[in-house]
Amino acid sequence: MTHQHRIVVVGGGAGGLELATRLGKKLGKRNKAHITLVDAVLTHVWKPLFHEVAAGSLDANSNEINFRAHARSHHYEFQLGRMTTVDRTSKEVVLAPIRDGDDEVVPERRVPYDTLVIAVGSTANDFGTPGAQEHCLFLDSLSQARRFHNLMLNAFLRKNHMARENGNGKLHITIIGAGATGVELAAELRLASRELPVYGMTNLKPTDISISLVEAADRILPALPERLSGAATRELQKLKVEVVTGQPVKEVLHDGIILRDDSRLDSEMTIWAAGIKAPAFLSELDGLETNRTHQLMVRQTLQTTVDPDIFAFGDCAACPQPGTDRPVPPRAQAAHQQANTLYHTLANRLEGKPEVEFSYRDYGSLINFSRYTTVGNLMGNLSGRSMMIEGKVARLFYLSLYRMHQVALHGVIRTGVIWVMDRISRAMHPRLKLH
16 A cells, blocks of 8 residues: 655745645645645744834734644644755655753654655845844844844833933944845834834934945845836935945944945944845755755756755745746745645646646735835736836735735635734734834
8 A cells, every 4th residue: 555645845934834735725635645844933924024023013923823723724734843954865854853952852853755845945145244143133033033123122222211311312223235125124113213202212202213224236126126216215215214325235343334435334233134045054955956045956847956856946946937047036926926836736746747837927026114105016027017006005915915825824714804803903002012
């Protein structure tokens, strides 16, 4: 008697969780395959929301999905653990021991697979900049976002006290990297600087909080259309955010940064949001091919170039785009589309049908400036033309992206219930998370 086909998905980010959910409902529920999701943490929060968690605009506790509970409801198994390597000969994923301080809770384990999908996302790329690791804050994980939030509240509290004692409450915050995360974080921090005085920090004025956004390219949002970049720059100027472009960071200090021209910006809180790379351990996965930023090289079918039984997608994979020498961009919409393609491919595999080739469609980009406004362009290469939108219409499209992610995980009815609960929670709680 043959064993049930085992599909292991490593990485519970947006793409990995969506894929495991759909496979569980399609294959796991009908006992056509055994689906396992592996992740190093117990809960999922949509990564594009991390900057809102950091600034306090979003309470992560009310937006977390517990993997164990979700797995039970959607017919897949969850394994807590961090993948260290893959044994391709025995077709097993090796998970590191789980520890509580110095105590080993669970020893090293091996999870067998017939088909393996790697979707472990990305981490910040500091490009070897001196002082970055020592003095910068990062937003790669929910724990880092929460740490940033606590440090921000303490910094505001300290400056509020100093303003009362000696009239000097100046706080300098610098964000390195003006991609979507950096731009949106700047807006969220400006909102925080204006909201906190309402909740008791009356000695601290919004003008005491200076926010600088530093970008090495000659404009912010360099990967997006120039018109969108220009609109975003104007919105940041309205929010009194200092925009510095064409200046790579030469060194990060504990109280400032040094730019390429040797000029200095004071900074008591410095956030690195410039560039990403795949986790370094991917370059040591039993001979799988990677590029210089540790991304797994995959074919258009999302199969790794070395092993057809191992797939990779999302930020950790370098997938070719036909007609261009650039790989698929590391964006949330790309991971969502790739998860959909892989869902069909893996279902086909069980029936002896061929893999589906992935074709990326750019539906445009949206940049959210907290509660102030949203700007973006829609359609992208779907029609060959793009349309600029802003204001309430753009905000509606932006909010719909997260709701679409929730629908993929919970279905329409449950997402509707979550939306109602969110509205009630927003009416009952402060506009900013204060602890």
